Amino acid sequence: MRLFRCACHSGLSYWSNVARAPADVGGGTRALPRSGGPVDASVLHDLAAASRILADQGVVDAFGHVSMRHPSDPNRFLMSRSLAPALVTPDDIMEYDLDCDCVDAQGRGSFLERFIHGEIFRKRPDVMAVVHSHSPNVIPFGLIDTPMRAMFHNAAFVARGVPVFDIHEKFGATDMLVGNSEKGVALAEKLGDKDVMLMRAHGSVATGPSLPVAVFRAVYTEVNARLQFQTAMLAGGGNIAALDAEEGRLADEVNLKSSARAWDLWKRRVGF
């Protein structure tokens, strides 16, 4: 019997004195992870808001998800139970360790592709939030050799380079989903030190040093893809004067601060 605090219920965190059941993982069993500690209700509220913002901004639809690192334990992260993003409430947020085992699922289902998040958090200590989406305008750039480039200052982070993760390279023909740790590790390796990455014939990943910045980057990756498509049509094979690396670096410094304004607006739009 161990006393632990459940961080899964917004504002209603409670102390329980129950036995930890072993997790049935990969044919073996291991103890369920211990919670990283209670989480403030405002944190769960913001993560639910992020989910709804991404739906409102057309980045996610019935699918896609957003996560954030646990505020007081870098080896834990927070993410909704398996649910359409527009429906997420603070009560749906669950806690995971970096192996993507849930601390206290209470019978609720987990996203199949949570390994995207767990393995990025493991590999990148600087990343505090991760968005995975299938936002439609981004998809074509994962299918062609033309790299995504930063069309305007809001998408400055794109100028650092956008790798493409092709799951086929290491795993051959698959269902395209990053549904286990091994695939998550390969994905996190391909991301390297970049902020966003495309996933061939699947979608994309956006990361940030905070939840608002990760959401900002997910939104503007989608906008940038649309603009690059339009620009390429207009250019007709001619030069495209996108931001260069130094312009991207300078503009991203501003974005890191001004993303708060977008966050406040988008949050209000979804009534949070």
Ligand code: MN
């Ligand atoms: Mn996916």
